[in-house]
Amino acid sequence: MEILESIRIFDVIDVILVATLLYYVYKLVKGTVAINIFIGIVVIYLIWQLTEWLQMEMLSIILGQFIGVGMFALIVVFQQEIRKFLLLIGSTNLASRTGFLKNFQFLKKEGGIDLDINAIIQACENMGETRTGALIVIRRTTSLDFVKSTGDAMKIEVNRPIIESVFYKNSTLHDGAMIIEDNFITATRVILPVTNERKIPLRFGLRHRAAVGITEKTDAVAIVVSEETGTISYVKDGDFELFQTPDDLRTILLDDLT
């Protein structure tokens, strides 16, 4: 009883925050080589503790030195993950990402978003039928300026024929990715960072890897139309999100972009 009385509200908040932090760290390193590195560090730490306990001085000094510079080593090794974590914290839609705001439907902007999702999906369906490869990146909150500069800047309102003609095989603009911000195509022929995630099946080439790369590094979402199979893929947070029909994709997109 006394223990219960001594627990303050801030202790509870503390535990919840640490649990949330651990969950996000796990989400970031899940499926990457970082998890193996993390296990390696824990093993070295445990061996160090053991050598201290057994008073094996030489080994314990060597491991102690190693652990001493550990913080810097961690920053170097986990540079990508720390970057992603800070991006996650810094992006203003953290609340909507966690689904928190979705519980308060009345807070949503009436009429949804400005983006013409139907135009994008119809264009992708048509491009899928004609086996036209496409890579469309839709900005959410993180700026995409760092990749836009690799392509051709423009400002054209989103509409189906324009999207299709950009990716049309003989078009000079068809290579690389298209960036969409608000309801405008703001860049084409953009070169995206390609992920080095090993778990992506071999059948996916550079186009799909570039979609995973940009959605890992930013909170943007990407739609890929495969030139080989005509399949449409939707990529968010560095993962392929499955859907059954174009209508399902429309619902998912609407949900992710509001």
Ligand SMILES: Nc1ncnc2c1ncn2[C@@H]1O[C@H](COP(=O)(O)OP(=O)(O)OP(=O)(O)O)[C@@H](O)[C@H]1O
């Ligand atoms: N880093 C990149 N950023 C943007 N676009 C890229 C990048 N790398 C490749 N692409 C695009 O992907 C095309 C090559 O696709 P590739 O065949 O390797 O991919 P894929 O994932 O197998 O897709 P598909 O199923 O369409 O063949 C290139 O012609 C180019 O337009």
